[in-house]
Structure formats: C-alpha cells, structure tokens
Amino acid sequence: MRRPDPPNSRASKRVPPHLRPRPREQWPPENRALPEEYAAWLINGGVSPISVRSFHVPCIHLVLGFLDKPWWACDPERDSVVALEHYRARGLCPQSLQDRRSHLHLLDRFFRQRRGEPDPAPTRPLNLPVYFQGLPEWLTTRILAYGCIRERAWKPSALHQRWIEYLGDATRFWRWLFTHPPIATLSELRRANIVEFLEERLRTGHAASTVNGELLALLEFLRYLQDEGLDVPAEVFRIHPFPQPQPLPRYLTDDEVARLQEAHEAALREARTSNARRNALLDRACFYLLWHGGLRPGELGDLLLEDLDLPGKRLRIRLGKGAKDRTVYLTTAAVEVLRDYLAVRGDGPSRHVFLYRHRPLAKDLIRDRFKAKGDALGIHAYPYRLRHTCATQLLNAGARLETIQYLLGHEYLRTTQVYARVHDATVAGDYYRAMAEVEERVALEVATSAESFSLWPRLLALAEQVQVNSDPVGQQRRIAELRQVIVMAAERAGAAVLRSWANGRQARSSDVFGSDPRQWPMPAAVQSSLKAIKGPKKLVQKLIGKEIAVPPARPYV
Numbered sequence: 001m002r003r004p005d006p007p008n009s010r011a012s013k014r015v016p017p018h019l020r021p022r023p024r025e026q027w028p029p030e031n032r033a034l035p036e037e038y039a040a041w042l043i044n045g046g047v048s049p050i051s052v053r054s055f056h057v058p059c060i061h062l063v064l065g066f067l068d069k070p071w072w073a074c075d076p077e078r079d080s081v082v083a084l085e086h087y088r089a090r091g092l093c094p095q096s097l098q099d100r101r102s103h104l105h106l107l108d109r110f111f112r113q114r115r116g117e118p119d120p121a122p123t124r125p126l127n128l129p130v131y132f133q134g135l136p137e138w139l140t141t142r143i144l145a146y147g148c149i150r151e152r153a154w155k156p157s158a159l160h161q162r163w164i165e166y167l168g169d170a171t172r173f174w175r176w177l178f179t180h181p182p183i184a185t186l187s188e189l190r191r192a193n194i195v196e197f198l199e200e201r202l203r204t205g206h207a208a209s210t211v212n213g214e215l216l217a218l219l220e221f222l223r224y225l226q227d228e229g230l231d232v233p234a235e236v237f238r239i240h241p242f243p244q245p246q247p248l249p250r251y252l253t254d255d256e257v258a259r260l261q262e263a264h265e266a267a268l269r270e271a272r273t274s275n276a277r278r279n280a281l282l283d284r285a286c287f288y289l290l291w292h293g294g295l296r297p298g299e300l301g302d303l304l305l306e307d308l309d310l311p312g313k314r315l316r317i318r319l320g321k322g323a324k325d326r327t328v329y330l331t332t333a334a335v336e337v338l339r340d341y342l343a344v345r346g347d348g349p350s351r352h353v354f355l356y357r358h359r360p361l362a363k364d365l366i367r368d369r370f371k372a373k374g375d376a377l378g379i380h381a382y383p384y385r386l387r388h389t390c391a392t393q394l395l396n397a398g399a400r401l402e403t404i405q406y407l408l409g410h411e412y413l414r415t416t417q418v419y420a421r422v423h424d425a426t427v428a429g430d431y432y433r434a435m436a437e438v439e440e441r442v443a444l445e446v447a448t449s450a451e452s453f454s455l456w457p458r459l460l461a462l463a464e465q466v467q468v469n470s471d472p473v474g475q476q477r478r479i480a481e482l483r484q485v486i487v488m489a490a491e492r493a494g495a496a497v498l499r500s501w502a503n504g505r506q507a508r509s510s511d512v513f514g515s516d517p518r519q520w521p522m523p524a525a526v527q528s529s530l531k532a533i534k535g536p537k538k539l540v541q542k543l544i545g546k547e548i549a550v551p552p553a554r555p556y557v
Contacts, residue, residue: 015089019082021065030070035060038110044346045357046275059103062086072115076108109358113349126160131167134178143170146224153323157302157360173197173218187231194218194239208244215241249388249418256379257291257389263373278344282354282361283369285341288334290370290383294390294408295328296321297363297383303353310335320409328407391419 024032038060042052066082067074087100112118132140147166154162176197183189194215201211219237226232252260264284271277289295295303299317307316313330320326330338345355354361367383374381391404405416 014091015086019086019089021062021086023065024061027064028067028070030072031064031067034064034071038107041110041113041358042106043275044278045355046279047357055099055103056106059083059100060107063104063107071111074111076104076111080104080108109349113347113358118349126163126167128167131171131175133175135171135174139174142225142228143167143174143221146170146221149224155298155302155319155323158298169214169217170221172214176200185231186225187233189233189236191233191235191239194236198239198242202242208242212241212244215239246418249392250385251389251392252379252381252385254393256377256381259377260287260373260379260381263377274344278346281337281341281344282356283373285337286354286361286366287370287386288337289330290386291390292331292334293328294387296387296409297366300366300383301352301354301361301363304351305353306351308338308353310338317409322409322411324409324411326406326409388419391416395419 035057039052039057042056043049047056062083063074063079064071066079083104084097084100087097092100128140132143147163147170150166151159151162173194177183177189177193180193198211198215201214202208219239222232222236264280264287268277268280268284271280286300289300290297293315295317299320302319303315304318307318309315310330313332313335315328315330317326317328342353345353348355348358348360350360352360356362356365363383370386371382387408391408394404394407395401401413401416401419404419405413408416410416
C-alpha cells in the first residue's frame with residue numbers, strides 16, 4: 001500500500017514540522033491494523049482498488065499519523081482540520097483539496113460505522129433568498145407555512161429535494177408577477193395576469209402538462225390563502241387547464257425484457273472480482289423488483305430489511321407515494337435473486353436493503369445504471385418503463401384493474417385505467433372478429449367472380465337439355481346434374497347466398513356468377529331454373545337434397 005511522502009521528498013520539505021505525521025511505528029497499537037481494514041471496507045463497497053491505493057490509504061495514514069489516542073476517540077472536525085492544513089502546506093490546487101475533503105468525509109463514515117453510529121442526516125440549508133428575492137413578506141411567510149403543510153406527505157428521505165422542488169414551483173409565478181407592474185395587495189390579482197404567465201410558459205417551450213401542473217398548484221395555494229382570510233378575487237378560479245395530449249404508457253416489449261434479463265445474467269457470469277459480482281447481483285435484484293413488483297425507484301431505494309418477507313414471497317412498501325403503505329407480492333424468481341444479493345450485501349450504516357459503497361442506493365443511481373444497461377443493448381430503458389411493463393403484462397395476462405391498482409399503489413382507478421388503453425381484450429376481440437368477416441366477404445366476391453365463367457356453361461347446357469329431353473329417366477338424370485352444379489355454386493358463393501335464399505329473397509345471378517350483367521346474358525331457360533331457388537329454408541333444402549346450416553338473418557348489403 002502507498003504510504004505518505006517520505007521525509008526527504010520535495011512535497012514533504014514544504015510542510016512545516018508540526019504538520020508532519022508520525023511514522024506508523026509510533027502509532028498507538030490499536031490503530032496499526034486499521035489501514036488494511038479500511039482498504040478492505042472500501043473495496044467491498046465498490047471503490048476501485050487503484051483509488052484505494054493511490055488516495056484513500058495515504059489519507060488514513062495521514063490522519064492516524066496525527067493521532068496520539070485510539071481511533072475510536074478521534075474527533076473528526078479537529079483532526080480533519082489538521083489533515084487539510086497538511087494538504088494546503090503541500091501546495092495542492094483547489095480541486096485536489098476538494099477531493100481530499102471527500103476522502104476525509106469517507107474516512108469519517110468508516111469510523112462511525114466501526115463505532116456502530118448511524119450516518120448523520122444531511123443538513124443542507126435552503127437558499128431562501130434566491131427564491132424570495134423581490135417578494136413581499138406577507139407572501140413569503142405564507143409560502144413557507146403552506147410548504148410545512150405539504151411536508152407532512154413527503155418521504156423523510158426526500159425532504160430536501162422536495163423542498164427545493166416546492167419552492168421553485170411555488171414562487172415561479174410570483175417572481176414573474178413582481179417583475180411586471182407589481183400588485184400592492186392580493187385583491188389586485190386578476191385572471192389576465194395568470195393567463196399571460198401560462199401563455200408565456202407555453203411560448204418558451206414548456207409542455208402543456210407541465211403548465212397545467214403549475215396552474216393547479218397555484219390554484220391550490222390561492223385557496224389556502226383564501227382559507228387564511230385573505231381577499232382572493234373569485235375570477236382567478238375560473239381558469240381551465242390547457243388541452244394536453246394523453247400519451248399511452250411506454251412499456252418494453254417481451255423481446256426487450258428478455259434481452260435485458262439476459263444482459264443481467266451475462267454480467268453476473270462474466271464478473272471476475274468480488275466487487276463486480278456484488279454489483280451484478282445488486283443490478284439483477286433491482287431489475288426483478290422493478291419488473292415483477294412494479295416498484296417506483298424511490299421505493300426501491302428506501303426498502304428496509306425488515307420490510308422483506310421472503311418466505312411469504314412479499315414485501316412491504318412503507319410511506320409510498322402519498323404516504324401510503326402497501327404490500328407487493330413477489331415471484332419465485334424475484335425471491336431467489338433477492339436472496340442471492342443479500343448473501344453478498346454485507347454490513348452497512350443503515351438497514352436499507354440496497355447499499356452501494358456503504359450508502360443507501362439513490363434513485364438517481366438506479367436510473368443511471370439501468371439506463372446504461374439499456375443503452376448498451378440499444379433499448380431506451382429507465383425504471384418507470386419497467387413499472388409500466390409490469391402493469392401492461394399483468395393486464396395482458398387477465399389481471400383485474402383493481403388488482404393492478406393496488407399493486408402499483410395508485411390512489412385513483414382512472415390512473416390505472418390508462419393501461420387498459422394499451423391492451424383492451426374486448427376491443428381487440430371485436431376488431432379481429434369484424435376484420436375476419438370483412439376479409440371473408442372480400443375473398444368471397446373475388447372467388448365468385450373468378451369461378452362464374454366455369455359454372456355458367458354447365459348450367460346453360462343442363463337447363464337446355466332438361467327442356468328438350470322427353471325421356472323421363474334422362475330428364476331426372478339431367479335434373480340431378482343440374483342440382484349438383486347448383487349445390488357447387490351455392491357452396492362457393494358461401495353463407496351470404498344461402499341466407500338470402502332461406503329468407504325468401506330471390507337469388508340474384510350476381511350471387512353465383514358475378515356482379516357485371518354484361519358478362520352473363522341470362523336466357524329464359526336459366527331464369528326459370530333459378531326462379532325455383534327461392535322461398536323458405538325447407539324449399540332450399542329440398543332442392544339441394546341435404547341439410548344446411550343457415551346463419552341468422554342479416555340485412556343484405
């Protein structure tokens with residue numbers, strides 16, 4: 001492992017004596033084995049071995065070199081300051097100093113985990129002056145108060161991000177309004193002000209769905225102000241959302257899902273190191289939960305070990321969207337890949353199921369890793385698309401909409417009904433049955449036109465022989481032949497001709513011989529023969545000499 005710069009190096013000569021760490025032999029005995037443990041901890045968490053040797057091991061050597069006490073008594077703030085002073089004395093550039101700060105922060109997390117302490121919650125203050133610049137105090141105080149009410153439905157893991165999104169959305173209209181001729185009181189607000197703002201948002205390229213969401217959020221805030229006793233003009237509530245497209249959910253085809261599944265299995269087979277194998281198992285477990293369970297990316301990252309019930313093949317989503325809990329059922333394949341991942345999960349600072357570099361897996365990292373896997377295959381893949389795929393495949397397999405609504409955690413059934421627009425078995429069945437009948441009718445017209453020329457000479461000759469033949473035996477034989485030809489024509493003409501005969505409508509020559517009268521000048525002998533082919537079903541059966549199945553009557557088209 002790399003050690004700090006030797007005392008006679010150029011960098012060390014620039015460092016004052018009081019900022020030079022002691023050699024390892026002078027450390028307290030409790031600290032001497034710590035660099036190797038720290039290196040193993042980093043590598044198991046996914047840090048590159050080259051980065052461990054080049055940056056992180058020298059960092060812990062530096063910090064421990066300043067300690068004259070056991071590592072568990074380390075004061076991160078004071079000892080980090082001494083280490084940073086050492087780096088500054090070596091003349092590192094600002095970017096290198098920022099990198100060293102991140103290394104020290106990672107070392108502090110290692111010490112906390114070794115002591116059994118949880119990671120402190122991030123405390124990043126909100127830059128309120130950026131959002132409230134130019135706004136009156138009566139408005140900013142109520143924006144913050146309304147945000148505190150909204151905060152009750154936000155997930156604890158996403159509070160900071162949700163506050164940033166809320167402040168941006170809640171102040172966008174008011175910052176625009178007060179750059180125009182400002183209003184002194186809320187009663188001066190007019191409907192035209194809001195409409196002008198919305199139209200400007202559309203002109204700058206924002207989607208109608210985005211602008212409608214901003215409008216609904218603004219109207220909710222105005223109703224809150226009205227409930228607080230402020231005078232809000234009634235005309236501002238008479239603004240209707242803009243028409244917007246209703247796109248169908250974008251899901252993956254069965255072939256694309258199979259390719260993604262095989263890519264995850266291939267990554268696991270090709271893993272050559274323990275770190276690569278762990279990452280492959282993590283990616284595969286996330287893939288199956290997104291696909292088979294329909295989880296949201298944030299729900300996947302917030303999943304805890306106590307939420308899993310692998311023997312029961314289910315898991316519990318706590319504080320999902322809208323602060324609602326729900327149960328998600330798992331397939332046998334999803335349970336198996338979860339067990340494979342948990343076997344290599346290791347210890348972490350929290351009870352989260354999915355850890356990456358000793359931290360809970362962030363939803364942005366889930367999206368990026370999954371997108372990279374899809375890009376390598378030429379598939380536009382992201383976590384929500386797998387969620388849509390889960391719902392669509394369940395609907396195709398016959399699952400009820402109410403079941404899919406519960407599994408996905410939708411509050412309203414109309415949200416789930418959008419998947420019925422992707423696949424509606426009733427509409428599909430009606431379409432295919434109707435099109436089959438249309439294709440049969442078109443094929444019938446083509447077939448009867450092509451065959452009319454071969455049937456016509458035989459009917460004409462048989463009709464003339466029946467009229468001129470005075471021999472009763474020969475006449476009966478000709479009648480039998482004429483009947484056979486008529487049966488052949490009827491069978492080729494299809495069910496439409498038989499229905500017309502059975503309903504009492506006189507058979508048309510076009511039903512058997514084609515639709516163009518110029519191609520079949522009909523002599524009186526054949527007309528008299530065809531006139532007998534009419535009447536009810538029994539007469540048709542008597543003439544043909546066999547039982548026929550006549551479909552239900554329909555208007556002739």
